[in-house]
Amino acid sequence: MDLHSLFLYLAVIIFVGRIFGDIFNRFGLPSVLGEILAGVILGSSVLGIVELNYAIKVLAEIGIILLLFQVGLEADIHQLKKVGVPAFAVASVGAILPMFLGFLASFYLFNLPVATSLFIGGTLTATSIGITVKVLSDLGKMHYRFAQIVLAAAVLDDIFGVIVLAVLYEFTKQGSVDLNHTLTLVFYIATFFLISPLLAKIIAKMINIFSLKLRSEEFIPVAIMSMIFLFAYLSYEVGSPEILGAFTVGLALSRRFILPFAAFLRIEEKEKMVDKIEHSIHPLVYVLTPIFFVSIGLSLNLKVIDFSSLEFWKMSIVLLFIGIVGKVLSGLFIKTSSFKEKLLIGFSMLPRGEVGLIFAEIGKQSKLFDDIVYAVIIFVVAFTTLMAPLTLKYLASRE
Secondary structure, three states, X not given: OXXXXXXXXXXXXXXXXXXXXXXXXHOXXXXXXXHHHHHHHHOOOOOOOOOOOHHHHHHHHHHHHHHHHHHHHHOOHHHHHXXXXXXXXXXXXXXXXXXXXXXXXXXXXXXXXXXXXXXXXXXXXXXXXXHHHHHHHHOOOOOOHHHHHHHHHHHXXXXXXXXXXXXXXXXXXXXXXXXXXXXXXXXHHXXXXXXXXXXXXXXXXXXXXXXXXXXXXXHHHHHHHHHHHHHHHHHHHOOOOHHHHHHHHHHHHOOOOOOOOOOOOOHHHHHHHHHHHHHHHHHXXXXXXXXXXXXXXXXXXXXXXXXXXXXXXHHHHHHHHHHHHHHHHHHHHOOOOOHHHHHHHHHHOOOOHHHHHHHHHHHHHOOOOOHHHHHHHHHHHXXXXXXXXXXXXXXXXXX
């Protein structure tokens, strides 16, 4: 694809994604649902006029990285600490239960090979933190306690997903699992999340010093962008998703954290500095984030699904039931929440989104998934991704 075609694709993606998002928002539905649907219509599922390529994937990744940075910047670090235990319970149950039940159903009910059954179970562990965060933000619920539990649980679930994917991929290639390699991966990820906020604070102080020396406030947003990309890179290097590196930078710079600028600025100057960062990042988030959600729709090729196949429907119904129940039940383990909050937590963990699609593509490339299994996984990912925003909107409106 030439450069001129890329410009045309981006023009269509950004404009149509925004139109669909605003239309859905106008009717009281989460805009993310409209953006994903725009991708489905523009992509190979319907019209086939936009092809998902590497350049669009890169811009989509930048969009979700900036979104998670913004979420971290607005997060209440003290609230996240308070909900650490329930968030861990939600993430653990929401990862283990669907994987275990998915494996059992695939292996014993559908007589699939062990490796294929494990990969199907692994796919059902996924939670798309980007979709969850965007829906809760659109609904104005991000500062509620249940949303903080979901945010922390989704971050942990992303880490679990990476570890599960690494273990399963190694198992399919080697026929065994190297426990030392797995523990090393866990150690690297844990170490990164312990030291990255401190490292971000040190770098931010250096940025402030340079800004004072250069007498240029415009230097700060540019340097912060560089830091976001740096930590996204470092996060990937230790084996965790890039978005989590950006999230830790946002946490380190948030108002409710011990701000990196505290040693240099008075309170009012500190607020002004954070405001400048927010105002610089927000326009980029508004432009690039829809590219990410449209790209999810572009990734869904619904034409591979044979809706007339009885085998497809048997497997889809069972795995869809497991995929929904496994996540929704995770919210029921929070003793201090009302039943409505438990449902909100459970359904917030439901969308598989791009994470489930990654599992599906690797399963297909590794020849673990035949055409029917691949179609089933695409259907389950699509259904849970579209179901979650609608259900959350309904539950939130009745709260």
